[in-house]
Amino acid sequence: MSQNIHDVIRQQVTENPIVLYMKGSAQFPQCGFSARAVQILKACEAKSVMTVDVLQDPAIRQGIKEFSNWPTIPQLYIKGEFIGGSDIMTEMFQSGELQPLVAAAS
Amino acid sequence: MVTPEQVRDYIAAGLACDHLEVSGDGAHFEAVIVAAAFSGKSRIQQHQLVYAALGERMREEIHALSMKTFSPEQWAAR
Numbered sequence: 001m002s003q004n005i006h007d008v009i010r011q012q013v014t015e016n017p018i019v020l021y022m023k024g025s026a027q028f029p030q031c032g033f034s035a036r037a038v039q040i041l042k043a044c045e046a047k048s049v050m051t052v053d054v055l056q057d058p059a060i061r062q063g064i065k066e067f068s069n070w071p072t073i074p075q076l077y078i079k080g081e082f083i084g085g086s087d088i089m090t091e092m093f094q095s096g097e098l099q100p101l102v103a104a105a106s
Numbered sequence: 107m108v109t110p111e112q113v114r115d116y117i118a119a120g121l122a123c124d125h126l127e128v129s130g131d132g133a134h135f136e137a138v139i140v141a142a143a144f145s146g147k148s149r150i151q152q153h154q155l156v157y158a159a160l161g162e163r164m165r166e167e168i169h170a171l172s173m174k175t176f177s178p179e180q181w182a183a184r
Binding site for chain 1: 149150153154157164165170171172173174
C-alpha cells in the first residue's frame with residue numbers, strides 16, 4: 001500500500017530538526033534561491049540539516065507545495081514548523097531571528 | 107513573456123494594495139507590497155495572500171517572485 005505523500009513529508013519534517021526542500025543538493029544547488037537558502041543555513045552554523053532535492057522526486061515536489069500551501073521552492077522547516085522560503089529566510093537572517101531558531105535545533 | 111507591469115496588475119487585481127512596486131526581467135521578479143490585509147499577519151501569511159492573488163499564474167507564467175511585504179503600520183515604521 002502506497003504511503004500518502006503528505007504523510008511522508010510530515011514524517012520528514014518531524015523526525016529531522018532542520019529540513020530544507022530545495023532544487024539540487026547542498027553541494028550543487030540547481031537554482032539561485034536554493035543556493036541562497038543553503039548559504040544562509042551555513043552562515044547560521046546549522047548542523048544536521050537534511051536537504052531534500054525535489055528535482056529527484058516529482059511527488060515530493062508537488063506534495064510539499066500542497067503541504068505548506070506555498071507554491072515555490074526552497075522551503076525551510078525547523079522542528080516541524082514551516083519557516084518560509086528564501087525571502088523570509090533572508091529577512092529573518094538579516095534581522096537576527098533565524099540564528100537562534102537554527103541554534104536551538106542544531 | 108510576462109512584464110513587471112503585468113505582474114503588478116495581477117497582484118493588484120487580487121489584493122488591495124496601498125503601495126505596489128514590481129521590477130524584473132520576465133522570468134525573475136521583485137516586488138514591494140504594502141497592504142492593509144497584511145496587518146496582524148505573519149510573514150508566511152502575508153506571502154500566502156500574494157500567492158493566492160496570483161493563483162495559477164504563479165505556477166504557469168511566473169518563474170520566480172521575490173517579495174518584501176509590509177502592513178501599513180510596518181511600512182510607516184520602516
